[in-house]
Amino acid sequence: MTATTKRSARTKRSREHPQRTPGPADGCELYRQMLRIRRFEEKCVELYSAEKIRGFMHLCIGEEAVAVGVMQALADDDAVVATYREHGQALARGMSMSTVLAEMFGRVTGCSRGRGGSMHLFDSSLRFYGGNAIVGGGLPLAVGFALAEKMRGSNRVTACVFGDGAVAEGEFHESANLAALWQLPIAFFCENNRYAMGTALEREHAQTDLALRAASYGMVAWSVDGMDVMPVADAARRAVELVRDNGGPCFVELHTYRFRAHSMYDPDRYRDKAEIAQWRTRDPLPALAHRLRADGALSDADLNRMETEIEAEITAAVEEAEAAPLEAVEDLTRFVYSDRGAQP
Amino acid sequence: MTAAPAVAELTYREAVRAALRDALSQDDRVFLMGEDVGRYGGCFAVSMGLLEEFGPERIRDTPLSESGFVGAGIGAALAGMRPIVEIMTVNFSLLALDQILNNAATLLHMSGGQLNVPLVIRMTTGAGRQLAAQHSHSLEGWYAHIPGLRVLAPATIADARGMLAPALDDPDPVLIFEHGSLYNVSDSIPDGTEAVDIASAAVRRPGTDVSIITYGGTLRTVLRAADELERQHVSAEVIDLRVLRPLDDATLVDSVTRTHRAVIVDEGWRSGSLSAEITARLVEQAFYELDAPIERVCAAEVPMPYARHLEQAALPRADSVVAAALRAVGGHA
Numbered sequence: 001m002t003a004t005t006k007r008s009a010r011t012k013r014s015r016e017h018p019q020r021t022p023g024p025a026d027g028c029e030l031y032r033q034m035l036r037i038r039r040f041e042e043k044c045v046e047l048y049s050a051e052k053i054r055g056f057m058h059l060c061i062g063e064e065a066v067a068v069g070v071m072q073a074l075a076d077d078d079a080v081v082a083t084y085r086e087h088g089q090a091l092a093r094g095m096s097m098s099t100v101l102a103e104m105f106g107r108v109t110g111c112s113r114g115r116g117g118s119m120h121l122f123d124s125s126l127r128f129y130g131g132n133a134i135v136g137g138g139l140p141l142a143v144g145f146a147l148a149e150k151m152r153g154s155n156r157v158t159a160c161v162f163g164d165g166a167v168a169e170g171e172f173h174e175s176a177n178l179a180a181l182w183q184l185p186i187a188f189f190c191e192n193n194r195y196a197m198g199t200a201l202e203r204e205h206a207q208t209d210l211a212l213r214a215a216s217y218g219m220v221a222w223s224v225d226g227m228d229v230m231p232v233a234d235a236a237r238r239a240v241e242l243v244r245d246n247g248g249p250c251f252v253e254l255h256t257y258r259f260r261a262h263s264m265y266d267p268d269r270y271r272d273k274a275e276i277a278q279w280r281t282r283d284p285l286p287a288l289a290h291r292l293r294a295d296g297a298l299s300d301a302d303l304n305r306m307e308t309e310i311e312a313e314i315t316a317a318v319e320e321a322e323a324a325p326l327e328a329v330e331d332l333t334r335f336v337y338s339d340r341g342a343q344p
Numbered sequence: 345m346t347a348a349p350a351v352a353e354l355t356y357r358e359a360v361r362a363a364l365r366d367a368l369s370q371d372d373r374v375f376l377m378g379e380d381v382g383r384y385g386g387c388f389a390v391s392m393g394l395l396e397e398f399g400p401e402r403i404r405d406t407p408l409s410e411s412g413f414v415g416a417g418i419g420a421a422l423a424g425m426r427p428i429v430e431i432m433t434v435n436f437s438l439l440a441l442d443q444i445l446n447n448a449a450t451l452l453h454m455s456g457g458q459l460n461v462p463l464v465i466r467m468t469t470g471a472g473r474q475l476a477a478q479h480s481h482s483l484e485g486w487y488a489h490i491p492g493l494r495v496l497a498p499a500t501i502a503d504a505r506g507m508l509a510p511a512l513d514d515p516d517p518v519l520i521f522e523h524g525s526l527y528n529v530s531d532s533i534p535d536g537t538e539a540v541d542i543a544s545a546a547v548r549r550p551g552t553d554v555s556i557i558t559y560g561g562t563l564r565t566v567l568r569a570a571d572e573l574e575r576q577h578v579s580a581e582v583i584d585l586r587v588l589r590p591l592d593d594a595t596l597v598d599s600v601t602r603t604h605r606a607v608i609v610d611e612g613w614r615s616g617s618l619s620a621e622i623t624a625r626l627v628e629q630a631f632y633e634l635d636a637p638i639e640r641v642c643a644a645e646v647p648m649p650y651a652r653h654l655e656q657a658a659l660p661r662a663d664s665v666v667a668a669a670l671r672a673v674g675g676h677a
Contacts, residue, residue, distance in 0.1 A: 079423070081419075111455075111456065111458075112454060112455050112456035112458070113456030113457065114456070115453055115454055115455075115456050116454050116455065116456065120455070122455040122456070122459060123458070124455070124458040124459060129459070131455075132447075134442055134446050137442060137443070137446055137447060139412075139415070140412045140413070140415020140416050141415050141416075141418055141419035141447060143412065144415060144416035144417060144418055144419020144421070144422065144427075147425075148419070148420040148423035148424060148425045149423065151401060151402075151420075151425065171411050171412060171442075174407070174411055174412030174413075175412055175416075177407060177409065178406070178407065178409060178412050178413065181407065333491075334457065335452050335453040335455075335457040336452070336453050336491045336492050337452070338452065338515040338516050
């Protein structure tokens with residue numbers, strides 16, 4: 001490297017084309033996206049039982065309002081760092097069913113060329129840096145994305161999604177402190193589904209008000225009903241605007257619940273059936289459909305059309321994944337180092 | 345008529361600082377981040393003066409949050425910056441091991457080639473300063489176990505000066521281990537940036553009777569041992585690994601093919617160590633060239649004690665290297 005190759009980290013692009021947080025959400029579209037995620041994951045269960053999908057698979061059935069509500073608040077240039085329970089977020093961010101499903105089938109056409117599986121969905125073109133399977137492990141990365149944007153003087157926001165379990169990790173506290181100390185443009189979205197795998201919130205946290213704990217770091221933090229996509233969408237948009245306008249971090253806790261077990265391996269013996277049934281009465285899909293129909297915004301014909309289109313999309317994705325080739329075994333050690341980097 | 349390059353006398357510390365200054369001057373994406381790198385000037389005074397020169401955004405003091413700021417370095421690298429993260433010592437890097445292994449080393453592969461992590465992590469390593477068990481580790485061999493990382497151990501002033509630039513140029517994560525006993529060592533090197541590679545081992549002293557393979561902080565110990573061996577009419581070839589991963593097998597095999605004997609000197613613990621890996625590779629690739637069993641001189645397998653005589657007894661010393669080399673040549677040099 002010589003002085004003549006001096007590079008500039010500053011970008012003026014952001015000032016010329018300021019990112020805007022998208023406008024108010026359309027309820028029908030949010031419903032459609034939640035339905036798409038729900039039907040996709042229901043198909044994933046079938047495919048898992050048929051042993052087409054293997055390994056660990058974590059479903060967000062019941063939590064679709066969080067995925068859809070948060071993702072719709074982001075601009076294309078914003079970044080997302082998510083967890084291993086990220087199918088819904090990946091789809092809502094714009095990844096295709098076929099690339100996600102092919103990944104779960106272990107095919108070379110999958111987003112991570114079959115090297116990641118269900119827990120490691122990535123799409124750098126969508127700035128979706130999801131798929132972190134170490135609880136809390138994605139938070140410092142998100143801080144780094146936000147730090148890079150701050151140093152470059154851009155106004156891009158980094159959205160970091162994680163669960164209640166991560167709040168018990170040191171990495172949450174290190175990241176919250178760094179983000180607040182350095183006033184980084186990061187929106188923390190805590191998807192509080194009340195269980196860290198099998199350990200209930202009150203059995204893992206001395207203080208179960210997670211927003212209160214985030215607030216102790218000096219950032220704006222509040223809690224929202226995560227079972228209703230409209231308040232989630234509003235809160236996410238407010239959070240992203242706050243971060244974009246002020247530069248510093250904020251924290252939104254989304255109270256939600258997973259209707260299914262932690263993973264396909266989980267016998268779900270630690271939850272009361274009545275508790276699950278109670279939360280199912282708050283299923284984000286029928287509740288919103290009911291409201292939209294009452295408002296005359298959604299007809300039976302609309303619903304049928306959505307179902308039909310989604311079914312066709314799923315069928316096509318399954319067929320594509322079934323037919324897709326596998327990565328050549330000779331390429332096993334590819335991507336350990338970059339092509340121009342070291343070789344093992 | 346070409347002027348001879350000016351020769352500068354530099355300490356190891358000054359060499360690392362000069363490399364940092366060059367990198368920061370030449371590329372706005374580069375920044376240095378770590379505990380006490382700014383106002384304090386670096387725990388080992390490596391970054392002294394850089395805060396005044398480059399400002400607090402680019403010479404960034406961090407809280408004591410190793411996992412947090414190493415992960416932040418990874419994220420910033422993913423986002424297109426070229427961070428240099430300083431972990432005060434390898435001992436503290438254990439708090440960031442998740443980020444280094446599960447993210448930095450893994451993301452490129454796990455994302456099917458989408459995500460590069462062009463990150464440099466510098467840390468001090470090694471014993472010898474009576475800092476006791478928790479501040480004296482040599483764990484670079486552990487990091488050399490991990491696919492996806494490049495692991496460097498500059499043992500000379502020239503490498504301390506030259507290795508940072510190619511490390512920053514590497515699209516993948518690079519770990520640089522600076523032995524704590526080296527910072528005050530000085531040497532004369534050509535003025536300006538001397539380009540070095542970060543791929544090969546180097547023969548630091550040619551010889552014919554025995555190959556002594558080492559790296560980092562023990563290179564000077566081994567060179568002293570080679571002087572003593574010469575007095576005893578044994579010609580030792582001294583190889584500095586320089587790059588602990590990926591290992592430069594060719595240089596090692598070439599040397600052993602000429603000397604037919606090998607001694608490996610490693611400040612890490614013997615069991616499951618880098619010295620064990622090199623032994624295995626020589627046996628795999630040069631078995632029929634060997635005229636004697638491979639000898640290893642490693643740290644004693646104890647948590648490093650504080651008392652000076654105990655610490656010295658635990659570490660590879662010139663006399664133990666000489667004894668190992670004499671065993672290897674077995675009076676047949």
